[in-house]
Amino acid sequence: MTDLVRWTKEQDIAVITIDNPPVNALSPGVPEGIVAALEQIQNDGSVKAAVLVGAGKTFIAGADIREFVKLTSGQQQGDIGILPHLLKIEDSAKPVIVAIHGNALGGGLEVAQACHYRVAAADAQLGQPEVNLGIIPGAGGTQRLPRLVGIERAIEMCTTGKPVKAIEAAQFGLIDRVIEADLLTGAVAFARQVAGKPIRKTRERNDKLGSADSNAPVFAAARESARQKYRGMICQLAAIDAIEAATKLSFEQGCTEEARLFYRCLYSDQSKAQIHVFFAEREVSKIPDIPKDTAVMPVHSVAIVGAGTMGGGIAMVCANAGLPVVVKDTDPAALDRGIATIEKNYQMSVKRGRFTQEQVDERMRRIRTAVDYDDFANVDMVIEAVFETMPLKKQVFAELDRVCKRGAILASNTSTLNIDEIAATTSRPEAVIGLHFFSPANVMRLLEIVRGRRTAKEVIATCMQLARRLGKVGVLVGNCRGFVGNRMFLPYIREAQFLVEEGAAPEAVDRALVDWGMAMGPLAVGDLGGLDVAYRIRKEYRHLEKPGARQPFLEDRLVEKGRLGQKTGAGWYRYDAERRASSDPEIPAMVEGWVRESGIRQRPIAAEEIVEREIYSLVNEGARILEEGYALRAGDIDTIYVNGYGFPAYRGGPMWYADTVGVKQVYERVCEFHQRHGVLWEPARLLKELAESGGTFAHFQRVAAQASD
Numbered sequence: 001m002t003d004l005v006r007w008t009k010e011q012d013i014a015v016i017t018i019d020n021p022p023v024n025a026l027s028p029g030v031p032e033g034i035v036a037a038l039e040q041i042q043n044d045g046s047v048k049a050a051v052l053v054g055a056g057k058t059f060i061a062g063a064d065i066r067e068f069v070k071l072t073s074g075q076q077q078g079d080i081g082i083l084p085h086l087l088k089i090e091d092s093a094k095p096v097i098v099a100i101h102g103n104a105l106g107g108g109l110e111v112a113q114a115c116h117y118r119v120a121a122a123d124a125q126l127g128q129p130e131v132n133l134g135i136i137p138g139a140g141g142t143q144r145l146p147r148l149v150g151i152e153r154a155i156e157m158c159t160t161g162k163p164v165k166a167i168e169a170a171q172f173g174l175i176d177r178v179i180e181a182d183l184l185t186g187a188v189a190f191a192r193q194v195a196g197k198p199i200r201k202t203r204e205r206n207d208k209l210g211s212a213d214s215n216a217p218v219f220a221a222a223r224e225s226a227r228q229k230y231r232g233m234i235c236q237l238a239a240i241d242a243i244e245a246a247t248k249l250s251f252e253q254g255c256t257e258e259a260r261l262f263y264r265c266l267y268s269d270q271s272k273a274q275i276h277v278f279f280a281e282r283e284v285s286k287i288p289d290i291p292k293d294t295a296v297m298p299v300h301s302v303a304i305v306g307a308g309t310m311g312g313g314i315a316m317v318c319a320n321a322g323l324p325v326v327v328k329d330t331d332p333a334a335l336d337r338g339i340a341t342i343e344k345n346y347q348m349s350v351k352r353g354r355f356t357q358e359q360v361d362e363r364m365r366r367i368r369t370a371v372d373y374d375d376f377a378n379v380d381m382v383i384e385a386v387f388e389t390m391p392l393k394k395q396v397f398a399e400l401d402r403v404c405k406r407g408a409i410l411a412s413n414t415s416t417l418n419i420d421e422i423a424a425t426t427s428r429p430e431a432v433i434g435l436h437f438f439s440p441a442n443v444m445r446l447l448e449i450v451r452g453r454r455t456a457k458e459v460i461a462t463c464m465q466l467a468r469r470l471g472k473v474g475v476l477v478g479n480c481r482g483f484v485g486n487r488m489f490l491p492y493i494r495e496a497q498f499l500v501e502e503g504a505a506p507e508a509v510d511r512a513l514v515d516w517g518m519a520m521g522p523l524a525v526g527d528l529g530g531l532d533v534a535y536r537i538r539k540e541y542r543h544l545e546k547p548g549a550r551q552p553f554l555e556d557r558l559v560e561k562g563r564l565g566q567k568t569g570a571g572w573y574r575y576d577a578e579r580r581a582s583s584d585p586e587i588p589a590m591v592e593g594w595v596r597e598s599g600i601r602q603r604p605i606a607a608e609e610i611v612e613r614e615i616y617s618l619v620n621e622g623a624r625i626l627e628e629g630y631a632l633r634a635g636d637i638d639t640i641y642v643n644g645y646g647f648p649a650y651r652g653g654p655m656w657y658a659d660t661v662g663v664k665q666v667y668e669r670v671c672e673f674h675q676r677h678g679v680l681w682e683p684a685r686l687l688k689e690l691a692e693s694g695g696t697f698a699h700f701q702r703v704a705a706q707a708s709d
């Protein structure tokens, strides 16, 4: 018995319990504890079989990822060392039945595969999510899983990383029985039924491994699809290689090949970046001056002002989380359009199998509409999502201040406007906060939570918790222009225009970033969001630009020609009725004419320079945001960019990427750009400091500059 693993007896059945909160990770001592318990059980003649369970809310959620960081950072030598313990479980003379509740992920599912039988609660989830960390299963999962479920299912589970529900897993043989009633009682009863029967070891089952001829096209198709779906990533292809090894080699040789592929992935920059993203996404909820026990206000009802694209998406997010929501719009026609869009989006989700029709009906019943504030008096939270102008926002917040109960949270979905200025129109600035959703709000995981100068800690704590309830990654940011995400995005899309002015074709700019890993090129993103949006922001804030700063002009010209992007069928690209993009032969001619007028001399620009100028513009502005205290950690910025701006997780986010390249190298390039392109490339003080001190962004942390008064 160790303090991580204990066992008890239910008459003739032993129950081995893993107790390593919060997620029963396979930390050092856990695999050893299971094996030690089994050895004692072998010697206890009164025991016929053993059931393996997890204490708390879940079974094993995988290997302890922190141990990987110790290995790859050189703090620790050796290997993860789980596989030998699983062989001992499998070699138990008495049947071992795993009983799964919550999650059996990664090493947790590998433990289950090494057991002789698997039972689970109906809502349990089973998966091999290692690719989300840039690795592959490393404890025999690529060898045992195909033996249990066949190669195609194994490939799908290991390359998508998506978990499956126990009921589905039972249908394809991964689970032997779904227990509807009490799991432990059901598992012990099941163990009694199988006790004494011949034991089947998973590693000896080869009936589902197919033949070289039948497998070859499956592996070829899987590799082709992985190359397209996971552009630039190595782990999915490595997982396919390991599963193929299972069909060609003995179990032992297959495990050796799996280990070789596993460590190659683990020590790759891609995996280090993805593991950084994993922990950064969990770190964002830790706010230095807001302790974990800060009071959280009840949020049982939400009202939304504005039934446009954002208002409708936010209503869906709330309804999906079980919250009753009222959507108000002054214009009944806008309300009808808003509801129609919500219904259309839900029908798409039904088509894609995300929701059943019953679930959609349930959600639609939670959404009510209103043309006045009558229903706002008792709501716990209001989210304003009206047109992005300050006068309108101020008018709405003055009205909310009049009609909403004391204690209600008043939030704005503004993406650029000053939260303090909005809050100042109310008698309760401490209740005002920014909740910046990203479009489409019902899809994008990111939520920027904007702290105003007077926002109360309880309001912030409540919104951080609400973000999790809404299935969002909530990141706390300071109240500066464009907050964090959009403030960094401004120099990024500006630099894209400068690159075209200087001679790069629009397609070349976008292709360079997409080939590098971005989900979409900066110019195509402009077309998606509408070139008029950035045009209006540029105009509104031109007076705040640095004196003598170069101004981009191409998008202004496009907008003035009515080319607003996808919504007008033309922007940087031309779009057909299905909004598919194609190059527009008119663009090179127009650009050439406008550039000639400007006197800018054009030159060939390599993809490498395009990527550096784009990504380093993010890093430089990110450094400024950190030094000014508008973001708490570099990891927060990385979490924002990976979840809100299509930044590849396998590059870790802009700040992590800068550390990977080397802050000194980034700084030197930024200085060169400063020389060549002027004041907009002035290096951030923090970038300079870290470059000169040999520091990294990963360790830079600063308490939010704005402590509430």
Ligand code: T1G
Binding pocket: 022, 023, 025, 061, 062, 063, 064, 065, 066, 080, 082, 103, 105, 106, 107, 108, 110, 129, 130, 132, 133, 135, 136, 137, 138, 139, 141, 279, 282, 283
């Ligand atoms: N290792 C270490 N810490 C972990 C962990 C893990 N596997 N999983 C979670 N945590 C910590 C997390 O950092 C947080 O800490 C706390 O637990 C709660 O997590 C050998 C190679 C299970 C679905 O990829 O997906 O096995 O911030 O906030 O929302 O082949 O955690 O409180 O200090 O996420 O309820 C494969 C990773 C590993 C699953 C629960 N397993 N975990 O979600 O809680 S590789 C995974 C999750 C592997 C083998 C291979 C989720 C969860 P803190 P949380 P949650």
